[in-house]
Amino acid sequence: MRTFSDRALAIQPTGVRKMFDLAGDDVISFGLGEPDFQPPPVAIEAFHQAMLDGRNKYTTTAGLPELRRKIAESWSSYQTDMDEQNVCITMSGTNALLNLFLTLVNPGDNVLLPEPYFPLYGPDVSIAGGKARYYPCLFDNEFIPSVEDLEHLVDENTVAILYNFPSNPTGGTLDESQRDELLDFAQRHNLWLISDEVYDRIVFDGPHVSFMGTGYERVLLVNSFSKTFAMTGWRMGYIISTNLEAMQQIIKMQYYITACSTDAMQYGILTAMNQASEYPDVLAKEFKQRCDLIVERLNAMPGVECHKPKGAIYVFPRVTVPNMTSEDIAMELLKDGVLCSPGSAFGPSGEGHLRFAYTISQEDITRGMDKVEATLRRLQSQ
Numbered sequence: 461m462r463t464f465s466d467r468a469l470a471i472q473p474t475g476v477r478k479m480f481d482l483a484g485d486d487v488i489s490f491g492l493g494e495p496d497f498q499p500p501p502v503a504i505e506a507f508h509q510a511m512l513d514g515r516n517k518y519t520t521t522a523g524l525p526e527l528r529r530k531i532a533e534s535w536s537s538y539q540t541d542m543d544e545q546n547v548c549i550t551m552s553g554t555n556a557l558l559n560l561f562l563t564l565v566n567p568g569d570n571v572l573l574p575e576p577y578f579p580l581y582g583p584d585v586s587i588a589g590g591k592a593r594y595y596p597c598l599f600d601n602e603f604i605p606s607v608e609d610l611e612h613l614v615d616e617n618t619v620a621i622l623y624n625f626p627s628n629p630t631g632g633t634l635d636e637s638q639r640d641e642l643l644d645f646a647q648r649h650n651l652w653l654i655s656d657e658v659y660d661r662i663v664f665d666g667p668h669v670s671f672m673g674t675g676y677e678r679v680l681l682v683n684s685f686s687k688t689f690a691m692t693g694w695r696m697g698y699i700i701s702t703n704l705e706a707m708q709q710i711i712k713m714q715y716y717i718t719a720c721s722t723d724a725m726q727y728g729i730l731t732a733m734n735q736a737s738e739y740p741d742v743l744a745k746e747f748k749q750r751c752d753l754i755v756e757r758l759n760a761m762p763g764v765e766c767h768k769p770k771g772a773i774y775v776f777p778r779v780t781v782p783n784m785t786s787e788d789i790a791m792e793l794l795k796d797g798v799l800c801s802p803g804s805a806f807g808p809s810g811e812g813h814l815r816f817a818y819t820i821s822q823e824d825i826t827r828g829m830d831k832v833e834a835t836l837r838r839l840q841s842q
């Protein structure tokens with residue numbers, strides 16, 4: 461008897477959740493990567509008011525035109541001349557990613573994905589019937605991929621490449637010349653370029669370097685309100701592109717995924733963008749201080765080397781304890797009251813690393829790092 465689809469059987473729960481599910485309530489959690497803030501109050505009020513005003517209906521599939529126009533405008537320093545037709549609101553970045561793979565990938569196609577990775581990419585490609593091919597983003601190269609590695613992976617069945625900067629889990633960010641090299645690779649091979657820029661507003665040194673505005677007509681940008689407005693539970697994101705032919709296909713696909721996004725919530729987000737536009741910068745300022753603190757602490761510990769990220773909300777230090785895997789170390793830390801993610805949960809190149817999300821207060825980071833230091837000293841001396 462056939463039970464479940466090959467598609468369902470081929471995907472596994474992620475390692476990040478595995479640790480989280482083992483943790484009790486009393487741990488200091490550097491686990492999931494969820495900002496410890498609430499959305500701007502004006503957004504919550506506008507969301508509430510919109511429901512009271514009867515905005516409880518289906519909207520057009522691509523979303524509220526005013527919100528789509530606002531989003532297009534928010535990218536105008538990168539790309540002028542975009543308007544509502546260039547934007548499809550989705551129910552999260554997660555939804556946007558699945559939409560794109562379903563829209564672009566046929567069975568037998570392959571997609572180039574970063575590794576260490578945000579754990580949804582590979583399973584999404586597999587759900588769409590394609591094969592993931594992973595390109596390494598290594599510590600020794602500040603987590604930036606090399607074009608040489610990409611050239612070894614690409615073939616005539618490669619339809620797309622996904623870039624994610626600032627990166628989850630590594631915190632890696634691009635400068636303009638690195639961006640141009642990666643763009644040139646995608647252009648030379650005529651690939652769809654999916655750019656996951658959900659951390660675009662959480663950058664610490666200078667403006668975010670985007671693939672938007674580069675002139676390549678196959679760029680499809682994924683974004684989310686989850687991190688920038690601290691509304692992970694709202695599940696709102698979008699796809700934006702100058703390619704209107706692609707947008708038509710994407711919007712058609714979105715209809716079959718969710719029909720449309722939540723009506724009233726889109727008013728909440730519009731209000732956040734209009735009336736609390738500085739909010740992401742306030743968060744980014746706090747994240748930068750936390751980042752400085754955690755990097756300094758980690759680099760003072762035995763067996764630990766940590767780059768200082770220029771964006772996102774994660775550090776991905778190399779942590780070496782003889783004869784222990786990253787999962788062994790993460791388990792020891794959990795026993796001592798600290799939750800983090802083993803690097804191996806993000807792919808084979810993550811082995812030898814731990815991921816700490818600095819989504820807790822500076823006091824908690826300090827308490828957590830005291831514990832990490834004590835555990836590592838104990839493990840190193842065994």
Ligand SMILES: Cc1ncc(COP(=O)(O)O)c(C=O)c1O
Nearest residue numbers: 552553554578628658684686697
């Ligand atoms: C790199 C990256 N892309 C996409 C997402 C999805 O965000 P959401 O589904 O909350 O919008 C996340 C969430 O952690 C992420 O880290």
